[in-house]
Amino acid sequence: MVASDLPIGDRIRHYRGGRRQDAVAGLVGISPDYLSQIERGLKVPSLPILYALAQELGVATAALLSEQPPAAEEATDTAEAAVGRALLGYAPTASPTRATAAELRGRVEAAWQSWQTDGDRFTRAATTLPGLVADTEYAVRAVRAGTDPTERRGVLRAAADLYCLLRSYLRRTGRVDLATIAADRAMRAAEDADDPLRIAAAQWNLGHVLLAAGQPGEAEELSLRAAEQLAATQMPEAERAAMGGALQLVAVVGAARRRRWSDARDRLRQHAAPAARMVPDSSNVGWTVFGPTNVALHALSIDMEAGETGEALHTADAIDTSDLPSLEREFTFGLEVAACHSQRRDDAAVLLALLGLEAVAPEDLARTPLARQLVLTVIRRARAMHARQAEQLAVRIGLV
Known part of the structure; x- marks a missing residue:
């Protein structure tokens, strides 16, 4: 078996196994150089050559074609599908009684902690999230009709945090459509809770959905508008600086995705970096991981995407991710360093x-x-x- 997204050339190399390239090429009637270019993705074989290669390699021609399976054929009993069903309201509650705000808060914080620190975070999230989403939705419906404003606000705050986590999970599993729904629910819960910090976090999440959907201009506009609104909000200065800085980083990424490298660097230096000086890396306000190291990681990303690999690797040498509260950001750092080495x-x-x-x-x-x-x-x-x-x-x- 090979992955559905494996390119044709890599499939041919895989099925060729230990056989010599020149031997297979000779039997098919093409030059070794031509087969090498096919395997490296530099040439696309014609249908007759593809058929001849399949015959020689002893596989069906379809096995050499790298096409994604139709959505209708995807399995519906996976753990990830269960998360989607819970989000859309098709999953039963995990508990016979409504979870309290305190109980939900503890479960959501544990889920966030696992998502940001565990190497097997996808497996853990797929196990935890369906029941947690169903229980949270049930609790939200119950408190909306209740008479305890403190409990109502606590449940809505937990719901806002959970749906921000769900947005991240769904985006990482390729469901940008469902991630958009999760981001919208996070915003609704935060607004209903009248919680300025969580409203800003929900806007930050929505900005990331727009980036994932290929709308960097809209993400940049949204985040900058949200940062302006946040500046006039009453909340502790450190929290306002962290969320404002995180929103500025969304704008930085939006500018970089549009290849406006100068704008991205200016915004990073003039807005995000000053905010980061007020926020320690360990604070993790709104689960955004905003701080000086995250700002440095975005500087590296800009250099990498701009093709300035020498400068990017120089920047990477000065970055220490050991204090980051997020394994995801540490992973992204290592991956971008690998990409720089690949460009070189x-x-x-x-x-x-x-x-x-x-x-x-x-x-x-x-x-x-x-x-x-x-x-x-x-x-x-x-x-x-x-x-x-x-x-x-x-x-x-x-x-x-």
Whole structure:
């Protein structure tokens, strides 16, 4: 079995196995160089050549085609599907009685903690979230009709935090459509709770949904407007600085996605960095992980996306992620360092970085498109020893 997103060239290389490239090419009637270019993704084989390769490799022609399966054929009994059913209201409550605000608060905080720190966070979240979402929805409906304003506000605050977490989970599992619903529910709960901090956090989440949906301009506009509103809000200065800075980082990413590198750097330096000086890395206000290190990570991201790999690696050398309360941000840092090494064609360094990421966050490595792309690049381009190690890694993360 190979992953549905594995390119044709990599499928051919996989099924060729240990057979020599020149031997297979000769039997098919093409040059070894042409087969090499097909396997490296530089050429697309014609249908007759594809059929001949399939015959020689002993597989069906369809096995060499890298097409995503139709959505209707996807399994509906997966743990991730259960999360979606809970969000849409099709899952029963896990508890026979309504959970209190304090109980929900503890469960949501534990779920957030696991999501930000556990290497198997997807497995844990898929187990925890369906019941937690169902119980939270049940509690929200109950307190809306209740008479205890303190309990109502507590439940709504827990719901806002949970739906911000759910947005992150759904985006990472490829369900941007459901992530949008989760972000909207987070905003509704935060507004109903009349909680300025959670309203800002919900706007930050919505900005990330827009980025994931390929709408960086809208994300930038939303986050900047939210930052302006937050500046006039009454709340502790450290919280306002952290959430304002986090919203500025969404605008930074939006500008960078539109290739406005100068605007992104100016906003990072003039708005996000001053806010970060007021916030320690460990504060994690609104679960945004905003602080000086996160600002430095965004500077690295800008350099990497702009192709300025030398400057990016220089920036990376000065970053210490050991105090970050989020494994996801640490993973993203390592992945972007690997991408910089890949741009410089240092495949040994890429492989070393990927193996390090596998050790700390194997599920993220298996699910992240950039990580999968980097593994394939090492297989295609690296020396034989490193290519073999990358092939073994591809097996472990489900690429082949």
